[in-house]
Amino acid sequence: MEKELSELANGPRRVVVTGYGAVTPLGMNAAESWAAIMAYKAGYQYCDKSAAGIKSRFYGLIENEPVLKNVPAAIRRRLPRYARLTLASAQEAMKMAFGDEHPEQYYDLLDCGAIMGTGWAGQDETQVHYDDFLRTGMGSPFGCFFSMPSSATAAVSLLWGLRGYQNTTIAACATGTMAVGDAFELIRNGRAKMMLAGAGESLRSDSAVWNIDVLGALASEQEEITRACCPFSLDRNGFVLSEGAAVLCLEDRETALARGATILGEICGYGNFSDAFDFTAPAADKIARVQTIRHALDQAGIAAGDLDYINAHGTSTPLNDLNETEAIKMALGEAVAYATPCSSTKSYTGHLIGAAGSFETIVCLQALAHQIMPATCNLNNPDPACDLDYIPNQHRPAQINTTLNLSFGFGGANAALVISRGQ
Numbered sequence: 093m094e095k096e097l098s099e100l101a102n103g104p105r106r107v108v109v110t111g112y113g114a115v116t117p118l119g120m121n122a123a124e125s126w127a128a129i130m131a132y133k134a135g136y137q138y139c140d141k142s143a144a145g146i147k148s149r150f151y152g153l154i155e156n157e158p159v160l161k162n163v164p165a166a167i168r169r170r171l172p173r174y175a176r177l178t179l180a181s182a183q184e185a186m187k188m189a190f191g192d193e194h195p196e197q198y199y200d201l202l203d204c205g206a207i208m209g210t211g212w213a214g215q216d217e218t219q220v221h222y223d224d225f226l227r228t229g230m231g232s233p234f235g236c237f238f239s240m241p242s243s244a245t246a247a248v249s250l251l252w253g254l255r256g257y258q259n260t261t262i263a264a265c266a267t268g269t270m271a272v273g274d275a276f277e278l279i280r281n282g283r284a285k286m287m288l289a290g291a292g293e294s295l296r297s298d299s300a301v302w303n304i305d306v307l308g309a310l311a312s313e314q315e316e317i318t319r320a321c322c323p324f325s326l327d328r329n330g331f332v333l334s335e336g337a338a339v340l341c342l343e344d345r346e347t348a349l350a351r352g353a354t355i356l357g358e359i360c361g362y363g364n365f366s367d368a369f370d371f372t373a374p375a376a377d378k379i380a381r382v383q384t385i386r387h388a389l390d391q392a393g394i395a396a397g398d399l400d401y402i403n404a405h406g407t408s409t410p411l412n413d414l415n416e417t418e419a420i421k422m423a424l425g426e427a428v429a430y431a432t433p434c435s436s437t438k439s440y441t442g443h444l445i446g447a448a449g450s451f452e453t454i455v456c457l458q459a460l461a462h463q464i465m466p467a468t469c470n471l472n473n474p475d476p477a478c479d480l481d482y483i484p485n486q487h488r489p490a491q492i493n494t495t496l497n498l499s500f501g502f503g504g505a506n507a508a509l510v511i512s513r514g515q
Contacts, residue, residue: 104280104281105279105280105281105282105344105345105346106280106344106345106346106358107276107279107280107342107343107344107345107358107359108342108343108344108345108348108353108355108356108357108358108359108514109340109341109342109343109355109356109357109358109359109457109511109514110188110189110341110342110343110348110353110354110355110356111184111185111186111187111188111189111190111340111341111356112184112185112188112338112339112340112341112356112453112454112457113180113181113182113183113184113185113186113187113188113338113339114181114184114336114337114338114339114451114454115154115158115177115180115181115336115337115338116135116152116154116334116336116337116338116441116444116447116451117135117136117152117153117154117334117335117336117441117442118133118135118440118441120154120156120158120180121184122184122338122454122458125441125451126455126458126462128440129437129440129455129466130464130466130487132440132467132469133440134317134321134439134440134469135152135334135440135441135442136150136151136152136153136317136320136321136332136334136441136442137150137151137152137153137317138150138317139151139153141298141301144298144301144302145302146298146301146302146305147305147310147312148301148305148310148311148312148330148332148333149311149313149314149315149320150311150313150317150320150321150332150442151301151332151333151334151442152332152333152334152335152336152441152442152443152444153296153334153335154177154294154335154336157176158176158177158179158180159180160176160179160180160183163179163247163251164251167179167247167250167251169234170234170237170238170243170247171237171238171243171244171247172213172214172216172217172237172238172239172243172294173214173216173217173294173296173335174210174212174213174214174244174292174293174294174335174337174446175208175210175214175243175244175247175292177292177293177294177335177336177337177447178208178210178244178247178248178290178291178292178337178339178447179244179247179248179251180337181290181292181337181338181339182206182208182248182251182288182290182339183251184339185288185290185339185340185341186252186288186341188341188356189341189343189353190341194252195252195254195286196253198347198351199285199286199347200285201252201253201254201255201256202255202256203256203284203285203286204252204254204255204256204284204285204286204287205249205254205255205256205257205258205275205278205284205286205287205288206245206248206249206254206257206258206287206288206289207245207257207258207259207260207261207271207274207275207287207288207289207290208242208244208245208248208260208261208271208288208289208290208291208292208339209260209261209262209263209267209268209270209271209290209291209292209446209450210241210244210260210262210267210291210292210293210446210447211262211263211264211265211267211291211293211445211446211501212293212295212300212445212446213239213240213241213243213262214238214239214240214241214243215239215295215297215300216294216295216296216297216300217235217238217239218235218238218239219297219299219300220297221235221238241260241262242260244260244292245258245259245260246258248288248339252288254288256284256287257278257283257284257287259274261274261291262446263446263501263503263505263507264445264446264501264502264503264505265405265407265443265445265446265448265449265499265500265501265502265505266449266499266500266501266505266506266507267291267445267446267447267449267501267505268290268291268338268444268446268447268448268449268450268451268452268453268499269448269449269450269452269453269497269498269499269507269508269509270364270449270499270505270507271289271290271291271449271450272289272290272340272342272359272449272450272453272509273359273362273363273364273507273509274289275287275288275289275340275342276289276342276359276362276509277362279342279343279344285343285344285347286341286342286343286344286347287341287342287343288339288340288341288342289339289340289342289450290337290338290339290340290447290450291337291338291339291446291447291449291450292336292337292338292446292447293335293336293337293444293445293446293447294335294336295333295335295445296335301333304333307372308330309330309331309372309409310330310331310332310333311329311330311331311332311408312329312330313329313330318470318472319470320332321408321438321439321442321470322408322439322470322471322472322473323404323406323407323408323413323436323438323439323468323470323471323482324406324413324417324436324468324471324474324475324478324480324482325408325470325471325472325473325474325475325478326473326474326475326476327472327473328408328409328410328413328475329408329410330408330409331407331408331409331438331442331443332408332438332442332443333442333443333445334441334442334443334444334445335444336441336444336447336451337444337447337450337451338444338447338450338451338453338454339450340450340453340454342359345358345514355514356457356461356514357456357457357460357461357511357512357513357514358511358512358513358514359509359510359511360391360392360393360394360494360510360511360512361387361388361389361390361391361392361393361394361508361509361510362387362388362391362507362508362509362510363383363384363385363386363387363388363389363391363506363507363508364384364387364506364507364508365379365380365381365383365384365387365506366380366504366505366506367380367381367504367505367506368380368504369504370504371502371503372502373411374411374412374415374416374500374504375415375504376415378415378418378419378422380504380506381415381416381419381423381500381506382419382422382423384498384506384507384508385419385420385423385424385496385498385508386423387508388496388508388509388510389496389510391510392494392510392512394494394510396423396424396425396428396429396432397428397431398494399424399428399432399494399495399496399510400432400433400490400491400492400493400494400495401432401433401434401435401456401459401465401490401492401494401495401496402420402432402433402434402435402495402496402497402498403434403435403436403437403452403455403456403459403495403496403497403498404416404420404434404435404436404482404498405436405438405448405498405499405500406434406435406436406437406438406439406468406482407436407438407443408436408438408439412500413475413478414475414477414478416498416500417477417478417479417480420432420434420480420498421480429480430479430480430481431481432480432481433465433481433482433483433488433490434480434481434482434483435465435466435467435468435482435483436468436482437452437455437466437468439468439469439470439471440466440469448499449497449499449507449509452497452499453497453509453511455497456495456496456497456509456511457511459492459495460492460493460495460511460512460513463489463490463491463492464487464488464489464490464492465483465487465488465489465490465492466483466487467483467484467485467486467487467488468482468483468484468485469485470485471484471485472484472485492513493512493513494510494511494512494513495510495511495512496508496509496510496511497509497511
């Protein structure tokens with residue numbers, strides 16, 4: 093307690109990113125995923141599930157399993173697919189942050205923790221094993237862990253012996269951003285010094301897909317891939333469901349610099365407010381979204397005009413894209429909003445659901461590193477009501493120092509992160 097009070101007395105800690113990893117339909121690591129975006133490649137494809145009564149036709153699927161041979165079988169065999177994707181992403185993040193070293197060479201492992209999130213966890217495996225049980229009277233001895241939402245968090249903690257703060261974020265489409273934001277707050281306030289934070293999602297079974305499709309949330313486009321995911325377009329008709337995972341390594345800046353770590357960026361501000369309005373529709377008053385953005389900017393100590401780029405939530409749904417456009421105008425002021433470039437990289441990945449926000453945080457870091465703003469692809473027929481600078485179809489080289497990542501989820505979850513170059 094005395095240690096924590098002493099650290100708080102010294103003021104908030106600066107929080108930097110020293111590693112990240114991702115497995116998405118665009119690539120088996122973060123670099124491949126970024127390269128695919130730069131090459132204007134779509135990670136989703138046509139898939140006819142009409143036999144199961146599913147209307148949507150486009151999905152972002154990962155063809156290969158991540159390589160987890162170096163993970164002990166006692167951990168690996170207990171993981172549903174979303175958690176395997178998450179663990180692979182965490183391995184990439186740790187490799188980037190520490191190389192072949194272990195965090196215990198620099199930290200007390202009681203100061204190192206993990207927050208892994210998911211929206212729907214191992215729903216596919218739970219269904220499969222339930223069907224097996226009905227048919228044979230027996231199930232997998234690991235069935236409990238396949239359906240456990242915290243299985244990815246447990247696996248990450250176990251693999252590196254992280255004995256500090258542990259939690260599992262579950263907030264639908266805002267999950268990944270909240271996981272990173274909560275980890276940021278822990279380090280900022282002296283509760284931890286190193287955190288792995290991110291999320292994973294994998295919903296491939298007919299029953300899981302049907303559950304979302306029946307809500308009318310998924311893309312209704314039946315033939316043309318460029319209209320399957322076209323955020324801020326007049327042609328938008330729902331989101332493309334994708335699987336994937338993304339994880340970041342966050343550290344206390346002073347300790348990271350002292351150990352010679354490469355600083356990839358800095359998390360400067362975090363906002364999190366609830367619509368408290370509806371399970372699926374965003375609140376018409378946009379109060380929570382506006383406050384989420386403003387709080388993140390205030391915590392970062394910057395004005396709205398200091399933002400160089402916004403990675404929008406941009407789901408390609410009629411309700412979200414318009415509501416988000418209006419919320420950005422209200423939060424930043426119309427003059428600043430119109431002058432600030434935004435884009436939705438879901439136009440490449442589809443919607444990674446729980447992992448969307450953590451992957452898009454990585455996209456912001458990559459935009460900062462490469463000094464290029466990724467375009468919103470398929471924006472061929474802009475909605476006049478979605479009239480911000482959404483960087484249509486062509487990536488834009490620019491001087492970028494400060495970015496904003498926005499994520500909004502079912503249940504009224506809203507989250508925002510301010511991410512800078514960390515100089």
